[in-house]
Amino acid sequence: MAVEELQCIIKRCQILEEHDFKEEDFGLFQLAGQRCIEDGYINQLLEIIQDEKNKTIIKTMGWNLVGPVVRCLLRGREEDKREECFLIFDLLVKLCNPKELLLGLLELIEEPSGKQISQIILLLLQPLQTVIQKLPNNKAYSAGLALSTLWSQLSLLPVPHSEEQIQADDYGLCQCCRALIEFTKPFVAEVASDKEDPANTKLKDELLKFCFKSLKCPLLTAQFLEQSEEVGNDPFRCFASEIIGFLSQIGYPVPQIILNHGRKKRTWDYLEFEEEEDRQLADSVAALTYLVFVQGIGTDQLPMVLSPSYLLQLNMEHIEVLLQRTEQSVYSKGLELLETSLLRLEDNSLCYQYLEIKSFLAVPQGLVKVMTLCPIETLRKTGLAMLQLYIDKLDSQGKYTLFRCLLNTSNHSGVEAFVIQNIKNQIDLSYKKTHNRWFAGAQLTSLLDLVLSLPEGAETDLLQNSDRIMASLNLLRYLVIKDNEDDNQTGLWTELGKIENNFLQPLHVGLNMSKAHYEAEIKNSQQNSQAASMCKSVCSVTVGGEEIPTMPPEMQLKVLHSALFTFDLIESVLARVEELIEIKSKSTSEENAGMK
Known part of the structure; x- marks a missing residue:
């Protein structure tokens, strides 16, 4: 019945001119053709399409059959009909109006979700390329629309991260990346053949947008296999290499993009990015920088005369962008790029003036966020190691400036303890090696004002700030032992009265208050534990105005008790510091009296 209906429609249309076809004819043709496919009359439909007398009808209306044919191929039913379906599909691509066919193919690409995305893209890429090449004009717009549609769908697929996931390629992203490269190559070759041809300008812009989008997704979040592995085994490395190659071929080699550090807006003013695309640009260039300097892709295009400090300056803005992201796979790239950039430098060689550049202070603050907020322990440790490496590369004034910045902004006891330990190390180096004015005398005194104080005086939460307090006491103990009152190289003895008022005395008061509070809580908990166990198995305790999460009384x-132990430890170190101060002061007084 469906075949007869289709033949009846075709017979009526054969006597009409193309411009006389009515909208009703299109609808009836599509409906009858679709029923032929669904009812299994594939061979009969193929014969109708192959009939030379129907060429005009197929050219005008045949694109309506592409959807049903493609869906039939994707269903994978009736294997014996599959070959005929492919023949029908190929004929439709060959005979139909390319403009209508292009829109039909793009609609089909936009339809699916999940694993079907890659299936339909892999099926339609080659026909889509053929259709675009057949378009008589406006090829750049069509290629750009196709690339944008393809990328939008691919960006919905999860990016595999482990070697096992990459090999399994469950969602087909890796296969699609390879196929997308083959799809894009003819358009790149067309631009590369004559970059100055005005007809190629628009196509070049569309290809540039596509390359930037690809750098952001999937390459920004993709996990790359070890470089010792065969390159052919890593689809993302191959994809990255091709994308970077495309950029060079269309007139945007790596140096032109990367070396325009800090001047992106001027560089791309002639290219009209949409607002969303413009926001993507920072991520894209950051990903490109990572690929070049960490993965070593495209490094052969870079000048060999660039100094390590210039390369670091070049990369810091991109490192800042990477560290600001929340995805583990992205900010881990920022850590890798930072490490690669810093290892090129000699220790103590990075001039303090670099800290006047916004990213040079933003990056260590980004590292603090990784150290304190990242749920992955290995990455927290890497963030700490990178902050230490960064500190090591700065000159003395740079270290001093960074320490002040971190003490004022980190708001984290552990980070502040880390900074204070670094200050102690610098003071120690100043004693053992060349005298360093930034960690002695007036400059050090100013730094000690930040270190040897309690944020809220005696009301400071000592448990929350225990790491910082212990580090401060240990630094003070070191200074008392190392510096004699007569020498006073560190300025400690001049500032001792202020230190006692701002740090030691409030710490005594705070310890007494905290210990009394916790001892009362322990006594109260012990007295009520038996009653609590009779009525319920858990209890709650309020400490420092906040309720400890519900847990068994024993816990x-x-x-x-652990909190009390911490207070006892602080008190012990505090007592030792005060004892040393008294001994040193008494010794100096006796020496002065003896000299008189």
Whole structure:
């Protein structure tokens, strides 16, 4: 019945001119053709399409059959009909109006979700390329529309991260990346053959947008295999190499993009990025920088005369962008790029003036976020190691400036303890090696004002700030032992009265208050534990105005005793520091009296 209906429609249309076809004819043709496919009359439909007398009808209306044919191929039913379906599809691509066919193919690409995205893209890429090449004009717009549609769909696929996931390629992203490169090559070759041809300008812009989008997704989040592995085994490395090659071929080699550090807006003013695309640009260039300097892709295009400090300056803005992202796979790239850039430098060689550049202070603050907020322990440790490496590369004034910045902005006891330990190390180096004015005398005194103080005086939460307090006491103990009152190289003895008022005395008061509070909580918890166990198995305790998360009474007691132990430890070190101060002061007084 469906075949007869289709033949009837075709017979009526054969006597008409193309411009006389009515909208009703299109609808009836599509409906009858679709029923032929669904009812299994594939061979009969193929014969109708092959009939030379129907050429005009197929050219005008045949694109309506592409959707049903493609869906039939994707269903994979009736294997014996599959070959005929492919023949029909090929004929439709060959005979139909390319403009209508292009829109039909793009609609089909936009339809699916999940694993079907890659299936339909792999099926339609070659026909899509053929259709675009057949268009008599406006090829740049069509290629740009196709590339944008393809990228939008591919960006919905999850990016595999482990070697096993890459090999399995469950969602077909890796296969699609390879196929997309083959799809794009003819358009790149067309631009490369004559970059100055005005007809190629628009196509070049569309290709540039596509390359930038590809750098952001999937390459920004993709995990790359070890470089020792065969390059052919890593689809993302191959994809990255091709994308970077495309950029060079269309007139945007790596140096032109990367070396325009800080001047992106001037560089790309002639290319009209949409607002969303413009926001993507920072991520894209950051990804490109990572690929070049960490993965070594495209390094042969870079000048060999660039100094390590210039390369670091070049990369810092991109490192800042990478560290600002929340995806583990992205900010880990920022850590890798930072390490690669810093290792090129000699220790103590990075001039303090670099810290006047925004990214040079933003990056260590980004590292602090990784160290304190990242849920992955290995990355937290890497962030800490990178911050230490960064500190090591700065000159003395740079270290001093960074320490002040971190003490004022980190708001994290552990980070502040880390900074204070670094200050101690610099003071020690100043004693053992060349005298360093930034970690002695007036400059050090100013730094000690930040270190040897309690943020909220005696009301400071000592448990929350225990790491910082212990580091400060240890630094003070070191200074008292190392510096004699007569020498006073560090300025400690001049500032001792201020230190006692701002740090030691409030710490005594705070310890007494905290210990009394926790001892009362322990006593209260012990008294009520039996009653609590009779009515319920858990209890709650309020400490420092905040309720400790509900837990068994035994665990509550353990937490409270642990806090008391911390206070005892702080008190012990505090007592030792005050004892050393008294001994040193008494010794100096006796020496002065003896001299008189």
